[in-house]
Amino acid sequence: EDQVTQSPEALRLQEGESSSLNCSYTVSGLRGLFWYRQDPGKGPEFLFTLYSAGEEKEKERLKATLTKKESFLHITAPKPEDSPTYLCAVGSNFGNEKLTFGTGTRLTIIP
Amino acid sequence: GAGVSQSPSNKVTEKGKDVELRCDPISGHTALYWYRQRLGQGLEFLIYFQGNSAPDKSGLPSDRFSAERTGESVSTLTIQRTQQEDSAVYLCASSFIAEAETQYFGPGTRLLVL
Numbered sequence: 001e002d003q004v005t006q007s008p009e010a011l012r013l014q015e016g017e018s019s020s021l022n023c024s025y026t027v028s029g030l031r032g033l034f035w036y037r038q039d040p041g042k043g044p045e046f047l048f049t050l051y052s053a054g055e056e057k058e059k060e061r062l063k064a065t066l067t068k069k070e071s072f073l074h075i076t077a078p079k080p081e082d083s084p085t086y087l088c089a090v091g092s093n094f095g096n097e098k099l100t101f102g103t104g105t106r107l108t109i110i111p
Numbered sequence: 112g113a114g115v116s117q118s119p120s121n122k123v124t125e126k127g128k129d130v131e132l133r134c135d136p137i138s139g140h141t142a143l144y145w146y147r148q149r150l151g152q153g154l155e156f157l158i159y160f161q162g163n164s165a166p167d168k169s170g171l172p173s174d175r176f177s178a179e180r181t182g183e184s185v186s187t188l189t190i191q192r193t194q195q196e197d198s199a200v201y202l203c204a205s206s207f208i209a210e211a212e213t214q215y216f217g218p219g220t221r222l223l224v225l
Binding site for chain 1: 115142144146151152153154155156159161166167170202204213214215216217218219
């Protein structure tokens with residue numbers, strides 16, 4: 001069974017204080033690893049897809065990296081608007097189109 | 112173009128009543144997915160459609176849950192005889208094809224069963 005574990009559950013940072021969020025996964029044939037952000041009361045908003053170990057993607061203050069067992073979302077010099085919950089999910093190659101999600105990391109950026 | 116839309120945005124119902132939740136996917140997206148998000152938990156897969164057929168219904172939690180899709184567009188998730196444990200946010204997503212990597216989510220329907 002595919003599993004995704006995200007850590008920490010919650011993180012408080014000062015504005016401008018960089019950090020990393022962790023997503024550990026087990027999956028039967030990785031089709032892709034997905035990062036989403038979710039603001040309170042809204043649906044998840046797509047950020048990145050990573051397909052293979054060693055791959056990296058960047059968007060503004062966010063950078064996602066992937067190894068064979070985990071992914072990191074690096075947040076550089078965050079601003080208060082970077083304070084949603086970050087969700088990690090994996091898709092499997094084996095005949096099932098669903099995504100398996102972690103429970104997320106709630107990020108709070110303090111001005 | 113417009114994103115995924117869902118209605119109603121909020122629904123309060125009494126235990127034992129039936130509810131219908133609606134999802135309008137992004138135009139041209141052939142794959143549609145339903146997930147459930149309980150408070151403090153990760154998104155839980157319910158069902159997906161490729162076109163109007165549902166190859167994978169494995170996530171439906173009980174026979175009180177059903178879903179249909181017509182015209183390769185709108186989908187309805189129906190919960191019969193609602194229970195308090197059905198209270199959650201129900202999220203719909205769509206993608207261009209089922210094998211596509213990116214699922215785009217709607218804003219969700221917040222269901223509260225009293």
